[in-house]
Amino acid sequence: MSNGSPVFLQNRFNFLAIVAVLFTTLFGWFNPNSWSIILLLACRLFYGNPLTNIRTAFANRIFLAFFIFFLIDAAGFLHTHDMVTQGKIVSKEATMVAISFVFCAGTFADNKSYRRLITIYSLLLLASSLYCLFIAWRHYQTSKDPYDLFYHALTAPISYNAVFFSVYVLFGIVFLLSRYGEPAIDFLPKWGRKVLRYALFVFFLGMMVMLSSRLMMVITPLIIINIIFRRFSYRKRKLALLIVGSLILIMVGVFGSSNNFISWRFGEIKEGQITVLKQKQFDSTTHFSSWDSRLLQWRYAIEILNAKNGWVFGVSPGDCQNLLDQKYIDAHMYVGDPAEGPNRHNRGYLGFNFHNQYIETLVQSGLVGLASLVAIFALLFAYARRSGVREAWFVMLTIAIWFLVEAPLTLQQGVFLFCFFPLLVVNMPRKAVPEPKDSAKIAIN
Numbered sequence: 475m476s477n478g479s480p481v482f483l484q485n486r487f488n489f490l491a492i493v494a495v496l497f498t499t500l501f502g503w504f505n506p507n508s509w510s511i512i513l514l515l516a517c518r519l520f521y522g523n524p525l526t527n528i529r530t531a532f533a534n535r536i537f538l539a540f541f542i543f544f545l546i547d548a549a550g551f552l553h554t555h556d557m558v559t560q561g562k563i564v565s566k567e568a569t570m571v572a573i574s575f576v577f578c579a580g581t582f583a584d585n586k587s588y589r590r591l592i593t594i595y596s597l598l599l600l601a602s603s604l605y606c607l608f609i610a611w612r613h614y615q616t617s618k619d620p621y622d623l624f625y626h627a628l629t630a631p632i633s634y635n636a637v638f639f640s641v642y643v644l645f646g647i648v649f650l651l652s653r654y655g656e657p658a659i660d661f662l663p664k665w666g667r668k669v670l671r672y673a674l675f676v677f678f679l680g681m682m683v684m685l686s687s688r689l690m691m692v693i694t695p696l697i698i699i700n701i702i703f704r705r706f707s708y709r710k711r712k713l714a715l716l717i718v719g720s721l722i723l724i725m726v727g728v729f730g731s732s733n734n735f736i737s738w739r740f741g742e743i744k745e746g747q748i749t750v751l752k753q754k755q756f757d758s759t760t761h762f763s764s765w766d767s768r769l770l771q772w773r774y775a776i777e778i779l780n781a782k783n784g785w786v787f788g789v790s791p792g793d794c795q796n797l798l799d800q801k802y803i804d805a806h807m808y809v810g811d812p813a814e815g816p817n818r819h820n821r822g823y824l825g826f827n828f829h830n831q832y833i834e835t836l837v838q839s840g841l842v843g844l845a846s847l848v849a850i851f852a853l854l855f856a857y858a859r860r861s862g863v864r865e866a867w868f869v870m871l872t873i874a875i876w877f878l879v880e881a882p883l884t885l886q887q888g889v890f891l892f893c894f895f896p897l898l899v900v901n902m903p904r905k906a907v908p909e910p911k912d913s914a915k916i917a918i919n
Contacts, residue, residue: 480522482580483587491517492576493594495890500602500642502632504886508565511890515572518579527579536853537578540570540893543846546839550790560792566886570893577897585654585903592649593658596674599646603681606631625686637880638887640687644694645869645895647678651701652865654902689879697868704864758808758822768829768879774801775833779840788840795884798837799824827884831877834884857900866899 483489491514498507519527531537544567554560576582583591609631613622621627629636649655650671657667657674682694750756750766751773762770778797782789789797802809808822828834836844851874858866873892882888 480581481584481587482518482521482576483583483591485517485521488514488517488521489587489590492591493598496595496598499887499890500598500632501605502634502887504633507886507890508569511569511572514576518576522580531575531579534578536850536857536897537574539846539850539853540574543843543850544568544571546843546846547791550788550792550839553787554790554792556790556792556796558792559795560790563791563884566889567883569886569889573890573893574897577901582901583903586658588901588903589654589656589658591898592652592654596646596650596655596657599642600674600677602632603643603677607684624684628684634887635885636685637687637690638882638885638891640682640685640690641872641876641891643678643681643685644690644697644872647675647682647694648697648865648868650675650678651698652902689876693872693875697872700868701864753805755804755806758806760807762807767823767826771798771826771828772830772833774798775828775837777801778837784837784840786840787842788836788838791838794834794838795825795827798826798828802826827881829880831881831883834881854896854900861900861902863899863902865902866896869895869899 483492491510494510495507495514498504498510521527532541544564547567548564550560551557551564606628607623610623610628613627614620625636629639632639655671657670659667659670662670679694682691748766748769750762750770775798778789778801779785782797788794799809802823809824810818810820810822812818828837832844832847835847839846851870854866854870858870873896876882880888882892
């Protein structure tokens, strides 16, 4: 994606702008995050010749794909019944246009600045995780409830869905194990940077367990095993696989042989009952597992599309969740106490999306929107193949699979994740050029 233009991250202010975006994203400061993204967009636009930057971006098929996806959802203004919600959704999705412009308007990073960015990301991810652990531990000391240390309770201090945050942590692991993963901190000796690198790796693995995303806990060891086969010699590979395999077996044995949150998370899968698909109404006390509730939501998607003749252009992003909420109400599913009004604290299933981004996009924008989303993935995979960067495949496949069980584009952190990390890995410099010993810096030159 290079056009011979100045390297964006070599500029100090540009680097600070992207650090501000990462900081506000990882700590869940979403209003400052929006302003940070606007600042980053302005930095990219005016770094060099603005007209050249715009022409370069619009000549890039990935930017066009993100831009078209945004325009299709914005077209929902033409037929939505809820302009306020429509506006909020479109403003969130404007993030993908801004971030893709930053990457596609010129050369993004060189070896040195890319390594610094990976280091900053790893350290910010560490800080955010430690903050969550600190607050969770304080709650645990008061409640003595071990569940305060896991899953959504763990990431509540930064207003994050635990599954979303686990994807950020997984990508931190992928970056640490890449050729640019050694921390760019000049005051540490070579062995010190190596120790820090693998200490962060072990810490993030522990966070993956505590975040308790079943899908990510399955994907993570598969990625690590792939990296081991790719990077280590035969002798070292056997040792690494022995260590990783032993750790996995120990964890499975510990969590599988006792009553704990992790075993409950995996055991909950068996509680699903496919018979709910045949039911039209339920008692408000009916318990749904994560799987049968998804099957029910996907059934409602078909019913909504049929009732609203929305297969081609959808029902609009603004109306999508309202129509799904009405399905929950009509089915007598738990929606809190209606007497407390629309702003009640406990809303039950109200606000639960379709938990499948492909279906969410289909209902919002029809087959036109879904085709646009598929086109983005097709282009990203094509760039991954041409770039020769293995990490790009890890990131793209993880997101594509994740979209089957979650709808991340309904939230700002999900939109950012969808465009930032795929474009970051396909912009990874192909060859690491040896640098002087004093060049591995975290300071911004």
